[in-house]
Amino acid sequence: MSTGLFDTPEAPAADAECWTLRLYVAGQSPRSLRAVANLRRICAEDLDARYRLEVIDLYQQPELAQCDQVVALPALIKRLPEPLRSLVGDMSSSERVLVGLDLLRRAPP
Amino acid sequence: MTNPPRLPNLDLPAEPPAGKASTGLELKAAQTAQALTAIRAGEVDALFVAGAGSGAEAGWMFTLDGADRAYRLLIEDMAEGALTLAPDGHITYANRRFADLLGRPLNRVIGAPIAGCFAPEAQTALDALLAAGRACKQSAELDLLSDAGERVPVFLSVSPLADGGVPDAAPETLGLVVTDLTGQKRSEAETAARDKLLALLRSQGLTEASLRDSLATQHLLEACVANLNDIVLITEAEPFDEPGPRIVFVNEAFTRRTGYTRAEALGRTPRFLQGAKTDKAELARVGAALKRWEPVRTEIVNYAKDGTEFWIEMLITPVANAAGWFTHWVAIERDVGERKQAEATRRSLENQVREAQKMEAIGALAGGIAHDFNNILGAILGNVALAQFDLTAGHPALARLAQIAVSGARARSLVEQILTFSRREPPTLTAVSLVDSMQEAAAMLRATLPATVKLSVAISAPAPDEPLRVRGDATQLQQVLLNLCTNAWHALADGSGTINVRLASLRVGGAAAFAPPARTHLAEGVYAHLSVSDSGRGMNAATRARIFEPFFTTKPAGQGTGLGLSVVHGIVGSYGGTITVSSRLGAGSRFDIYIPQLEGGAGLAAPETTAPPPAPGRGEQVLYIDDDEVMLLVVEHLLLKLGYSATCLVDPRAALAAVQARPGHFDLVVTDFNMPQMSGLDLARALREIDARLPVVISSGYLPEHLRSEAQDAGVVALMRKEHTLDDLAAVVERALSARHAAHPSAPG
Numbered sequence: 001m002s003t004g005l006f007d008t009p010e011a012p013a014a015d016a017e018c019w020t021l022r023l024y025v026a027g028q029s030p031r032s033l034r035a036v037a038n039l040r041r042i043c044a045e046d047l048d049a050r051y052r053l054e055v056i057d058l059y060q061q062p063e064l065a066q067c068d069q070v071v072a073l074p075a076l077i078k079r080l081p082e083p084l085r086s087l088v089g090d091m092s093s094s095e096r097v098l099v100g101l102d103l104l105r106r107a108p109p
Numbered sequence: 110m111t112n113p114p115r116l117p118n119l120d121l122p123a124e125p126p127a128g129k130a131s132t133g134l135e136l137k138a139a140q141t142a143q144a145l146t147a148i149r150a151g152e153v154d155a156l157f158v159a160g161a162g163s164g165a166e167a168g169w170m171f172t173l174d175g176a177d178r179a180y181r182l183l184i185e186d187m188a189e190g191a192l193t194l195a196p197d198g199h200i201t202y203a204n205r206r207f208a209d210l211l212g213r214p215l216n217r218v219i220g221a222p223i224a225g226c227f228a229p230e231a232q233t234a235l236d237a238l239l240a241a242g243r244a245c246k247q248s249a250e251l252d253l254l255s256d257a258g259e260r261v262p263v264f265l266s267v268s269p270l271a272d273g274g275v276p277d278a279a280p281e282t283l284g285l286v287v288t289d290l291t292g293q294k295r296s297e298a299e300t301a302a303r304d305k306l307l308a309l310l311r312s313q314g315l316t317e318a319s320l321r322d323s324l325a326t327q328h329l330l331e332a333c334v335a336n337l338n339d340i341v342l343i344t345e346a347e348p349f350d351e352p353g354p355r356i357v358f359v360n361e362a363f364t365r366r367t368g369y370t371r372a373e374a375l376g377r378t379p380r381f382l383q384g385a386k387t388d389k390a391e392l393a394r395v396g397a398a399l400k401r402w403e404p405v406r407t408e409i410v411n412y413a414k415d416g417t418e419f420w421i422e423m424l425i426t427p428v429a430n431a432a433g434w435f436t437h438w439v440a441i442e443r444d445v446g447e448r449k450q451a452e453a454t455r456r457s458l459e460n461q462v463r464e465a466q467k468m469e470a471i472g473a474l475a476g477g478i479a480h481d482f483n484n485i486l487g488a489i490l491g492n493v494a495l496a497q498f499d500l501t502a503g504h505p506a507l508a509r510l511a512q513i514a515v516s517g518a519r520a521r522s523l524v525e526q527i528l529t530f531s532r533r534e535p536p537t538l539t540a541v542s543l544v545d546s547m548q549e550a551a552a553m554l555r556a557t558l559p560a561t562v563k564l565s566v567a568i569s570a571p572a573p574d575e576p577l578r579v580r581g582d583a584t585q586l587q588q589v590l591l592n593l594c595t596n597a598w599h600a601l602a603d604g605s606g607t608i609n610v611r612l613a614s615l616r617v618g619g620a621a622a623f624a625p626p627a628r629t630h631l632a633e634g635v636y637a638h639l640s641v642s643d644s645g646r647g648m649n650a651a652t653r654a655r656i657f658e659p660f661f662t663t664k665p666a667g668q669g670t671g672l673g674l675s676v677v678h679g680i681v682g683s684y685g686g687t688i689t690v691s692s693r694l695g696a697g698s699r700f701d702i703y704i705p706q707l708e709g710g711a712g713l714a715a716p717e718t719t720a721p722p723p724a725p726g727r728g729e730q731v732l733y734i735d736d737d738e739v740m741l742l743v744v745e746h747l748l749l750k751l752g753y754s755a756t757c758l759v760d761p762r763a764a765l766a767a768v769q770a771r772p773g774h775f776d777l778v779v780t781d782f783n784m785p786q787m788s789g790l791d792l793a794r795a796l797r798e799i800d801a802r803l804p805v806v807i808s809s810g811y812l813p814e815h816l817r818s819e820a821q822d823a824g825v826v827a828l829m830r831k832e833h834t835l836d837d838l839a840a841v842v843e844r845a846l847s848a849r850h851a852a853h854p855s856a857p858g
């Protein structure tokens with residue numbers, strides 16, 4: 001599958017980059033489960049193992065939410081590379097996730 | 110999918126402005142916008158409001174509708190009954206499993222009092238458990254009372270929900286988990302029965318340990334037998350006579366190998382596995398041993414259910430009971446098909462090696478004899494020629510001498526055939542007239558074949574006197590016809606019938622009027638087409654497929670080498686030809702051979718001239734060395750007649766001395782190859798040391814490939830076949846001398 005991931009001039013250099021991602025979920029709620037599955041798929045297909053993904057269940061670790069200002073779950077935060085980006089939802093659209101995290105240039109309208 | 114309900118009074122962009130957020134405030138605004146968009150799109154399960162504290166104060170989670178579905182699924186599907194209980198003892202939630210335990214529809218469980226679900230005698234314990242469970246988790250074994258009136262033993266666990274981290278649960282709500290103990294109780298009952306049995310055994314003098322050991326051993330043995338690759342088959346001890354002992358046990362290997370199920374085998378006699386190819390004498394031997402109650406080992410053919418036969422190696426042992434009576438036979442059987450196959454292959458390979466060694470020995474012997482014969486024939490033919498020289502024309506003895514010469518030439522050709530057959534010498538391919546050689550071979554065949562075989566030969570040359578030339582070796586070509594006809598003869602039933610030999614020219618492609626039989630792929634061109642057909646037994650497809658294999662023979666051991674057709678195949682192939690066979694059982698066989706035909710006179714060897722040109726020599730000094738004194742005499746006469754000066758010596762060492770003594774005296778050396786004191790090749794090398802310009806010709810009965818190359822390396826100018834000395838000497842000497850004149854015009858002579 002071709003995503004045009006590295007076609008854009010904004011795309012980070014292919015070698016040195018490593019994405020640090022954090023997914024906040026609410027226990028085993030259906031959208032949380034979907035978000036975990038979708039994000040794992042997107043990472044495997046488009047980030048080619050150059051990523052670090054943490055999944056945080058706020059039921060169990062509510063104190064971890066404060067630094068990321070999370071309000072709605074599930075939510076994805078890209079901490080690195082800068083700048084910080086966030087995305088809310090079940091991550092079912094690969095394109096939205098990639099655009100939202102600066103990994104893909106938004107398609108022209 | 111239906112659209113999520115729209116939130117009123119919010120006018121947000123469809124997508125949050127990702128990639129714009131830079132300040133904290135803008136980020137917060139963007140995240141809020143994102144959250145609202147996601148809620149509107151139905152992608153959010155929960156909202157989290159961060160608190161200022163830590164632990165439980167770190168924040169609050171608000172789940173949206175349907176978000177706890179996963180937990181609910183877990184509870185619905187779990188193997189335990191699960192329910193929640195209001196403080197007044199009514200069931201507020203129950204899963205399907207709990208309803209099933211009660212044997213009651215779920216909709217009559219929720220809302221019902223919990224007390225009615227338990228047996229009357231369990232009520233006191235239940236009340237105590239529920240009371241204590243409001244404070245902390247409690248559990249006990251109780252009996253449920255099903256709607257059918259049956260008691261169901263359960264393990265009941267009670268815990269307070271409000272303190273268990275479920276913030277929105279009403280205080281004093283209890284969670285109950287009910288585990289069915291029926292299976293466990295049953296196994297307890299079994300254990301009790303077993304204990305009783307053990308007590309009984311103990312009273313009989315058996316210990317539990319010994320019984321356990323024996324049970325364990327039996328279990329191990331059963332596992333072994335089940336997992337063996339060898340077939341295990343147990344029969345009753347008798348009867349020996351029909352119908353034979355009944356099978357009482359077979360293992361998995363038996364069912365795997367034979368294809369019979371256990372049910373199909375039990376109760377029958379093992380004899381149902383035997384068939385046509387099972388050795389009856391061997392079975393009789395086995396039967397006799399069994400009647401003496403002796404163990405016996407055998408290898409026999411058995412048949413699987415689908416009819417395939419397989420070889421087994423079988424050990425049959427009688428088994429006695431404690432009283433010493435033989436009660437059963439145990440047969441351990443191993444499939445030895447692969448080993449049998451390997452043995453057959455090995456035997457066949459050994460045969461091939463033996464045949465090859467035999468052929469090699471015959472070849473060596475024939476080659477050696479041929480060499481001696483060549484020398485003898487050389488002397489005979491040489492002396493005949495000399496005698497002819499000596500006699501004046503019209504002398505009555507000339508006719509006799511001519512007869513001797515013809516017979517000698519025939520003997521010489523025979524020797525050549527033997528040499529070729531023993532493959533001591535590579536054949537030289539020349540333009541050969543197939544018409545002539547086939548006619549000669551046919552004449553030989555007529556003399557060989559018995560009168561009961563009718564040999565019909567039809568040679569149709571495209572034009573009168575057209576010899577149908579191919580590039581090949583006359584002896585080999587005759588060998589082809591001889592082998593094919595011999596084969597045809599042996600294929601004739603009772604040795605009588607007809608063999609047809611046809612030779613014709615065949616043009617393939619272009620405006621061809623003829624076409625080769627189907628499935629023969631011939632390139633465009635003109636071919637000599639030789640066919641040999643017989644009215645014999647014919648071949649089946651399996652034989653037809655293998656006939657050109659070396660050592661493949663249908664004849665009894667010792668009667669055929671299996672080489673005839675493979676030699677034919679090899680010869681035809683080396684000429685760029687093609688051979689095809691068509692045959693059916695009972696309908697005879699037909700071999701077709703296509704060899705590229707030489708057109709016109711191209712490549713045709715000049716006819717041999719037996720008459721030497723009149724005295725080409727001008728007194729040149731020729732040194733001839735041969736350990737055969739008769740040859741020496743013959744050649745000396747011949748050289749003198751040709752006008753040369755001849756010095757003939759028996760010993761090559763004397764020849765070396767003569768050359769050394771008179772440098773530049775000799776113009777040419779002709780030497781025999783095979784001499785006891787020194788080989789012709791060594792002599793040539795030694796002469797080269799003395800005088801590199803002195804040409805040397807070697808004459809030999811054999812001209813194998815290695816001799817040709819070694820002679821070339823030693824500077825030998827020509828090789829001559831010894832038996833052709835009389836025919837070739839004049840031309841060889843003349844050529845060698847004129848080459849020397851050309852290379853060294855100043856040389857004397």
